[in-house]
Amino acid sequence: MEIKGKIIVVTGGSSGIGRALCRRFVQEGAKAVVVADVDEEGAKAVAQEIKGIAVSCDVRNEDDMIHLIDATEERIGPIDLVCSNAGIIVLGGVEVPNESWQRIWEINVMAHIYVARAIIPRMIERGGGALLITASAAGLLSQIGSTPYSVTKHAAIGLAENIQITYGDQGIKVFALCPQAVRTKMTRDHKGGGVAGVDGLMEPEQLADAVMDGLRSESFLILPHPQVEAYMRRKTADYDRWLKGMRKLQARYIAGEPLKK
Numbered sequence: 001m002e003i004k005g006k007i008i009v010v011t012g013g014s015s016g017i018g019r020a021l022c023r024r025f026v027q028e029g030a031k032a033v034v035v036a037d038v039d040e041e042g043a044k045a046v047a048q049e050i051k052g053i054a055v056s057c058d059v060r061n062e063d064d065m066i067h068l069i070d071a072t073e074e075r076i077g078p079i080d081l082v083c084s085n086a087g088i089i090v091l092g093g094v095e096v097p098n099e100s101w102q103r104i105w106e107i108n109v110m111a112h113i114y115v116a117r118a119i120i121p122r123m124i125e126r127g128g129g130a131l132l133i134t135a136s137a138a139g140l141l142s143q144i145g146s147t148p149y150s151v152t153k154h155a156a157i158g159l160a161e162n163i164q165i166t167y168g169d170q171g172i173k174v175f176a177l178c179p180q181a182v183r184t185k186m187t188r189d190h191k192g193g194g195v196a197g198v199d200g201l202m203e204p205e206q207l208a209d210a211v212m213d214g215l216r217s218e219s220f221l222i223l224p225h226p227q228v229e230a231y232m233r234r235k236t237a238d239y240d241r242w243l244k245g246m247r248k249l250q251a252r253y254i255a256g257e258p259l260k261k
Contacts, residue, residue, distance in 0.1 A: 001130055001173060001215045004029035007079050009072055011059050011111065012086030014042025016184030017134060017177075020204030021083055021211060026050040028212065032076045036068050037086070059086045059111035060103070069118040078126055084115045085134040085177075090148040101148055108152035112159055120163070120172055128171025132211070133160045137180045137228045140221075141235065144195045144250045164220060175214060180225040182207055195253045199227050 008025050012018040013035035023046075025033050033052040037043040040056040047054035055071060057064045072079055087108050090100045112133050123129030136143070139153030157176055164174040182202045207224045214222030223229055235242040252258070 001081070001218055002028075003081075003212070003215065005031050006081055007032045007034075007072070007076050008081045008083065009034040009036060009068065009079055010083040010085055011036045011057060011068075011115070012134075013037050013083075014039040014046055017179075017182060017204050017207055018083070018085045019046050020208045021085065022046055022050055022052060024205075024208035024212065026052065034068070034072050034076070059084075059114070060106040062110075062114045062117075065111065065114040066118050069115075069122075073122070078122070079119060079129065081130040081132065082115050082119050083132045083134070084112045085132075086111055087134055087136075089143075089146055091146050093147045096148050104148045104152050105155075108149070109155045109159065112156060116159075116163055120167055123172055124167065124170045128173070130173040130175065130215075131160075131163065132175040132177060132215075132222075134177045135160065137178050137223075137225065137231075139176075140178055140228060140232055142246060144246070144253055160220075173218060174220060175211075175222055176220060177207075177211060177214075177222045177224075178228060179207055179210075179223075180228065182224075195249065198249075199225050 003025055008030050010018050010022050010033065013022050014037035022033050022035050033050060034055055035043045035047045035052050036055045036057040038056070038058045040054070043054040043056065046052070055068050057068045059065060069079065088104055090096055090104045116131065119129065119131070133156055135156040136153040138150050139157040143150035143153070160174050160176040163172065168174070179202060180199055182204055184204065202224055210224035211222055
């Protein structure tokens with residue numbers, strides 16, 4: 001998939017991965033980039049920088065998501081690619097309060113569903129389109145230290161897979177972006193990106209390079225950290241051994257020891 005001449009919407013576009021994608025899409029010749037974020041001022045700042053359009057949008061609210069799609073298509077034209085990118089992390093295990101579980105579920109999972117409901121029928125009607133879901137390597141592997149993040153990112157991967165299976169023959173391209181640690185607000189308070197930084201902390205601009213490669217090759221999985229594919233193979237080759245290894249990694253992380261997989 002080429003970006004030149006395309007109309008693109010990016011949620012969570014005011015900072016981090018979203019901002020890097022917005023900037024890169026413009027560099028690649030996108031016709032228009034819509035920067036959507038609950039941080040309205042941040043979205044406006046990015047939109048001004050790239051000469052795009054800012055839309056205030058709370059991805060937890062389906063009406064906001066419908067408005068985002070409607071407003072974009074009415075003002076600019078048919079959307080070619082939606083990057084459903086907004087996401088959060090909540091630290092802790094199953095003891096995390098219900099309110100926090102609900103919030104991360106709405107942002108990390110339901111937001112993608114709201115986007116899909118709003119845009120897929122329109123894309124099918126006009127012959128096709130694309131959806132990029134920012135998941136995480138945690139959705140393919142796991143996230144030590146955050147059960148809610150691991151669970152919701154697994155759900156995001158499952159959703160992306162099912163959308164691709166269900167609508168792929170009707171012209172809908174789906175991409176699942178699955179990085180490890182990236183230098184964003186999410187990793188700011190964790191030295192080296194935390195346990196997810198085992199293979200280094202990637203800059204958002206580097207991730208944008210990987211996204212461009214993935215879009216051009218039309219690869220379902222976009223893995224900015226190539227090591228993730230090897231970890232996936234280890235997991236599926238011997239699940240019990242992989243789980244044991246992850247427990248050892250967790251123990252080293254808790255003890256503050258150097259991390260190696």
